[in-house]
Amino acid sequence: MPLSTESQTDNDQYILIASLDNARNLSNILKAISLRDHAIFNATQNGLKVTVEDSKCLQANAFIQTDIFQEYTIKEDAVGFQVNLTVLLDCLNIFGGSTVPGVCTALKMCYNGYGHPLTLFLEEGGVVTVCKINTEEPEEPIDFDFCSTNVTNKVILQSDSLKEAFSELDMTSEVLQITMSPSHPYFRLSTFGNSGNAHYDYPKDSDMMELFQCTKTQTNRYKMSLLKPSTKALGLSCKVSVRTDVRGFLSLQYLVRNDDGQICFVEYYCCPDEEVEEE
Amino acid sequence: MDCVATGGNVKVLAKAIHSLSRIGDELYLEPVEDGLALRSVNSSRSAFACFLLSPLFFQRYQTPSDQSFRCKMPIKSVQSVFKSLSSLERSVEKCRIQFNNEKSRLTITLHCKHGLLKTHNxxxxxxxxxxxxxxxxxxxxMLQAQSRLMVDTVLHFPPSLEExxxxxxNDRVWLRNHIEEDADSSRAMMTxxxxxxxxxxxxAVNTQTSITFCLKELRGLLVFAESSGLPISIYFxxxxxxxxLSVTDSVLEANFVLATLSEDLHPKNHVNANTKHLQAEQTTDDFMCDDMDSVLIAMETSELPGPSHVPSSPPHNTNNRKHPASEDEEEEEALVERPPNKKFCSLFFGSVLPASSQLTNRTIQNQEVLASDSDNEDQTES
Incomplete structure (x- = not known):
């Protein structure tokens, strides 16, 4: 096995090695944030954080903590690089991404440091593919400065109830308006499209509502085109936390359970579209 | 107007909307005394569909004090309210349709499980x-069959088949795919x-006959009939x-009126072969039409062509021949002033039917009109 011996000797020079028995545990969660090509990877002792941004108004983060990986070795405090996410996802699915139970692609992801490509060793059914993806100069992710102490309203919902609403959203509407209020309508999603407007109201005592902490009536609009990709994360998740802070910034946190029952998080931050006078 | 449908009837309502969306682009909604009428017509006005949901269909049915309320809207926008039939079945408990006069909006509210409320204005x-x-x-x-029989029959035709x-x-029915006259017969497949x-x-067959009509609308009604388990009746x-095509039960009635292809496709023989005696209906109270200002479409009551019916083409007919089909209500109303001009409307000929008002229908009767005026013919003749 020349490959394994090579890997063994090379192991020493890599500053980051992360292995997974099931590559889908990584590819699924990366799909949930694949709204743009460029993904900023940031590895620390705690795990891997992948960030994708759109129009300087939206940021999506995926957190894959250390214990998701079967092997996770990092030789520096923090390792950062940027790769093309579409290419990475294509590589992770190079064996076709079979969903047959028992068949999965094993992954070993290695990085040699600044200027080196990201190397993927993928194995399925005894066949090994090595992919090298050129890394890009890492950009500095935007700090949305979303601080939990500034959160005015927060609800936690079971994802199923939101999935339905998001799948039906009137895409002719430019914005999605989110109203959160301690009184009626409590939690409301609104669209304003060609054929009229639509409201989806979730009462605070619904079975779907796991937590309802609203202190102040807030109505904010967010660009539909920015929020629509979050449907991918919603589809994978079992719970979602919706928060807004005093500035009207939106935080959507998705709790995603992977094939092995482990939990990961995906987070979206979005700037409000425009000021809306409170009714 | 305020109507509330509950339980399985919400799905029936949704299926009716989906069924109508196969006919035309617009949904005409009108509360009448007998119930809520949902109607649609195709752009060439050769197919018309109407669902009449009786007051008993609804848990609550209140018609406006002002009886004249009626409206039309893009059927797509209504369809999007009832987008997912599976989620409707799973989660919707109640559907309320209200007319909001102040905001000039039709409000459809879906009350779903877990208290979720969907409001569409x-x-x-x-x-x-x-x-x-x-x-x-x-x-x-008249033939009446279980929708299952018709579904199984229609299944054999390719989805691309139009007619x-x-x-x-006396004892048999044949269904076959219609092959265009100019189609290459050596390559055409016959089913x-x-x-x-x-x-x-x-x-009940009194006349042995053979008719050709569009399959799309039949399929549309079959989807509805099958889901509601109702038999389908065909009158022709x-x-x-x-x-x-008709589907009825105690709380609803659906009628799809489709143009059929005229017997003779040869334009030169057309005038003689296809003389139809078309006349305006004197009264329309035979079918839930209590509005005398109705815009009539596809109006025709045909008699068997007899020797006494010498073909005669009213001279004014030609003026209107090429009048384009118009969805514009104002334009249709403008036509009221013209002499009544009942043309057979067949989308196979690409012809058009000008709308006519009830008023003129009552004053002039037995107006003889050629059955199958069409643009195509005009072109051939000229």
Whole structure:
């Protein structure tokens, strides 16, 4: 096995090695944030954080903590690089991404440091593919400065109830308006499209509502085109936390359970579209 | 207007909307005394569909004090309210349709499980009442079958097939795909199914005839009939007269009126072969038309062509021949001033039918009009 011996000797020079028995545990969660090509990877002792941004108004983060990986070795405090996410996802699915139970692609992801490509060793059914993806100069992710102490309203919902609403959203509407209020309508999603407007109201005592902490009536609009990709994360998740802070910034946190029952998080931050006078 | 449908009836309502969306782009909604009428017509005005949901269909049914309320809206916007049939079945408990006069909006509210409330405020346009005049009872032939039988029969035709031909004899029904005259017969594939009269719940054939009509609308109604488990009735006469597909039960009635292809496709023989005696209906109270200002579509009551019916083309006919089909209500109203001009409307000929008002219908009767005026013919003749 020349490959394994090579890997063994090379192991020493890599500053980051992360292995997974099931590559889908990584590819699924990366799909949930694949709204743009460029993904900023940031590895620390705690795990891997992948960030994708759109129009300087939206940021999506995926957190894959250390214990998701079967092997996770990092030789520096923090390792950062940027790769093309579409290419990475294509590589992770190079064996076709079979969903047959028992068949999965094993992954070993290695990085040699600044200027080196990201190397993927993928194995399925005894066949090994090595992919090298050129890394890009890492950009500095935007700090949305979303601080939990500034959160005015927060609800936690079971994802199923939101999935339905998001799948039906009137895409002719430019914005999605989110109203959160301690009184009626409590939690409301609104669209304003060609054929009229639509409201989806979730009462605070619904079975779907796991937590309802609203202190102040807030109505904010967010660009539909920015929020629509979050449907991918919603589809994978079992719970979602919706928060807004005093500035009207939106935080959507998705709790995603992977094939092995482990939990990961995906987070979206979005700037409000425009000021809306409170009714 | 305020109506509330609950439980399984919400799905029936949704299916009716989906069924109508196969006909036209717009939904005409009108609360009448007998219930809520949902109607649609296709752009060439050769197919009309109407669902009448009786007050008993609803848990609550309140018609406006101002009886004249009616509206039309893009059917897509209504369809999007009932987008996912599976989620409707799973989660919707109640559907309320309200007319909001202040905001000029039609509000459809879906009360779902877990307290989720979906409110759709749809914009609409005022419109004239849309009504086709037809008389099922005057049709010579009637077949009634379980929708399953029809679904299984239609299944054999490719989805791309546009028109189907139905022939009846004393004890049999044949369905075959319609092949265009100019189609290359050596390459055309023929599919023919023969059904025995025993397969039908009712089989009343007085005239052995063969009609050709559009399959799309039949499929549309079959989807509805199958989901509601209701039998489908087919009323028809000779070629050129409309075929009426009908589904009824105690709380609803659905009628699809479709133009059929005229017997003779050769333009030169057309005038002689296809003389149809078309006349305006004197009254329309035979079918839930209590509005005398109805805009009539596809209006025709046909009699068998006899020797006494010498073809005669009113001179003014030609003026209107090329009048384009218009969805514009104002334009249709403008036509009221013209002499009545009942043209057979067949989308196979790409012809158009100008709308006519009830008023003129009552004053002038027995106006003889050629059955199958069409742009195509005009072009051939000129």
């Amino acid at each position: 749809l914009s609409f346009q005022d419109c004239e009442s849309l009504q086709a005049v037809f008389d099922k009872d005057s049709c010579a032939n 189907v031909n139905l022939s009846v004899s 023919e199914l023969c059904l025995s009269s025993e397969e039908f719940d009712q089989f 006469d000779e070629p050129g007269s409309p075929v009426i």
